[in-house]
Amino acid sequence: MSALAIGLVYDVFGSYRPRPGDPPDAEAEYEPEATVDALAAALALLGHEPIRIGNAHALLAAAQGGSLPRLDAALSIAEGYGTRNREAWAPVLLDLLEVPLLGSDALSLSLCLDKAWTHAVVLAAGVPVPEHVSVESPRELENVKLPGPFPLFVKPRWEGTAKGIDAGSRVEDAAALAARVGLVTERYRQPALVESFLPGAEYTVTLVGNDPPEVWPTLQRALARDSGIGLHAVEAEGAPAPPHHAPGELGGALEAELGQLALRAFSALRCRDFARLDFKLDAEGRPRFLEINPLPTFAPDGSFGILAELQGRAFPELLAQVLGHGLARLGLARLGLG
Numbered sequence: 001m002s003a004l005a006i007g008l009v010y011d012v013f014g015s016y017r018p019r020p021g022d023p024p025d026a027e028a029e030y031e032p033e034a035t036v037d038a039l040a041a042a043l044a045l046l047g048h049e050p051i052r053i054g055n056a057h058a059l060l061a062a063a064q065g066g067s068l069p070r071l072d073a074a075l076s077i078a079e080g081y082g083t084r085n086r087e088a089w090a091p092v093l094l095d096l097l098e099v100p101l102l103g104s105d106a107l108s109l110s111l112c113l114d115k116a117w118t119h120a121v122v123l124a125a126g127v128p129v130p131e132h133v134s135v136e137s138p139r140e141l142e143n144v145k146l147p148g149p150f151p152l153f154v155k156p157r158w159e160g161t162a163k164g165i166d167a168g169s170r171v172e173d174a175a176a177l178a179a180r181v182g183l184v185t186e187r188y189r190q191p192a193l194v195e196s197f198l199p200g201a202e203y204t205v206t207l208v209g210n211d212p213p214e215v216w217p218t219l220q221r222a223l224a225r226d227s228g229i230g231l232h233a234v235e236a237e238g239a240p241a242p243p244h245h246a247p248g249e250l251g252g253a254l255e256a257e258l259g260q261l262a263l264r265a266f267s268a269l270r271c272r273d274f275a276r277l278d279f280k281l282d283a284e285g286r287p288r289f290l291e292i293n294p295l296p297t298f299a300p301d302g303s304f305g306i307l308a309e310l311q312g313r314a315f316p317e318l319l320a321q322v323l324g325h326g327l328a329r330l331g332l333a334r335l336g337l338g
Contacts, residue, residue, distance in 0.1 A: 004048040004332055007074035007099065009090040010036050011055045016081065023187045029079040029161040035299045039075065042319035046333065056080055056089035063097055073332055075102040075323065077295060084158035084190070085110045087295055102326035104271045104294035112269055112292050114158045115193050119289070125268035127261050127289045130195040130282075137185055138178040146177075148196035154180040157191040160293055162233035164188050170197060170227050198288055200281025201248025202230050205262040206296070206303055208274050209325040213266060215259035216307055220246045221278075248281065258287055265292055273326035276303055 011030045018026070040050035051069055053059050056078050062068035074094050080086030088106035095106065104112070112118050119129040131147035134157055146152065151172050156164035164184055171177045177194070184192040202221040207213040222231040225243040235241045248254075262277040269292060276296035279287040298304055300315050308318040327333035 004072040004327075005051055005070060006043050006048050006102075007051045007053050007059075007069075007071040007094075008036060008039055008043075009053050009056060009059050009074060009076040009078045009094075011078045011080070012036065015055050019081075021189075023164070025163050026081065028163045029159075031077060031297065031299055035077070035297070038300055038316055038319055039077075039298055039323075041316035042323055045316055045320040046324060046327070056093060059090055059093050063093065068097070071097075071099045073100040073102060073327065073330055075326070077298065079160075079295070082189075084114050087113055100330045100332070102323060102330070103273050104269075104275070108270050108272070109294055112271070112294050113160065115155075115291055116157055116191075118269065118292060121268050122265040122289055122292075125264050127265045127268070128286065129289045130198055130280075132193055132195040134191045134193055135181055135185075136191045138182045141174075141178055141181060147194060150177075151197040152177060153195045153197045154184060154192050155195075156184050156188040157193045159188065159190075160291070160295075161297070162230065165229070165233040167224065167227050167229065167234050169233075170229060196282075197228070198280040198282050199228055200283070200285060201246070202278065202280045202290075203248065203250070203258055203287070204303060205258050205277045205279065206274075206307060207262055207266050207271075207277070208322050210272060210329050212263055213275075215262060217310065218250060218255045218258050219303060219306060220248050220250055222246050254287070261287060261289065265289060269294070273329060274322050 012033055013027055013030050015030060043050040076090035078090045080089045087109040091101050091106040094101050116134045123129050133144050133147055135141060135144060151170050154169050154171055168180060171180050181192045202223060204219050204221060206216040208216060222244045224231055224234045225245055231241060231244045258279055265277060266275055271294045275292055275294040277292045278290040280290055282288050298319060304318060305315055308315045
């Protein structure tokens with residue numbers, strides 16, 4: 001098969017000028033240039049030509065100005081900013097331009113970013129989730145049923161990459177709950193999701209491919225010892241990591257259960273090609289779905305980089321396999337080949 005022109009749409013650190021009122025972690029979901037380099041190398045390994053476009057605004061400008069090259073397909077890892085539809089900006093533009101998209105479509109991306117809606121969909125499909133309630137202000141707490149006794153966990157309703165989560169996300173009493181809800185709703189300009197706190201181990205499951213996807217080895221995430229929150233959420237950049245541990249024992253039965261729950265959620269949310277799903281164990285040791293990221297980081301030090309190291313493979317080679325599944329679904333390449 002001849003070489004394809006594959007567009008890459010992405011946000012890297014510094015893609016946008018700081019905007020008034022931005023939270024301190026506004027760029028948390030953006031990528032280093034190394035991620036774009038790795039994706040371009042993976043496409044080249046498949047025998048295709050990567051076309052670097054930039055963010056969704058650059059895609060729009062190129063389309064309007066007539067400078068967008070012909071594309072056979074595109075991959076968007078652009079996160080955008082502000083709204084719960086931000087991850088769908090580039091996929092919608094690509095839909096309008098009739099460019100086939102690798103990965104999940106705009107509707108699935110928007111649905112999966114909204115954690116409350118995601119929980120409703122996967123719960124209906126038989127995937128257990130934490131008890132939770134969505135509130136738009138501290139005042140609403142007076143009229144809602146809390147999802148359980150303290151401690152509770154508070155986070156933005158539609159963010160990813162642990163945005164809006166730190167050691168203060170675990171709240172021990174009503175006063176701390178109201179203060180945290182106020183911080184989330186004001187700083188992130190969206191509802192706060194209040195969940196029962198899950199004290200057990202945390203795991204992430206990667207799915208790749210379709211009909212059905214392959215379940216890749218489960219990874220356990222380290223937890224901060226003092227709060228039980230994922231270390232990735234509470235460690236400060238440039239500072240020593242706080243005391244942490246990985247308390248879980250990942251036996252075959254648990255890993256199989258996590259894989260089956262991940263497949264069920266992936267299917268219910270109509271995801272495609274790749275996704276990462278996070279789970280945490282409750283007080284009885286049962287897995288509960290936290291979130292799905294159909295736009296997972298492809299950074300070399302992220303989950304895919306860890307999986308490549310575990311498999312003894314070069315990172316671009318592993319990414320080539322991931323992207324090959326999407327190209328095969330689109331009928332643009334035979335799986336594993338260019």
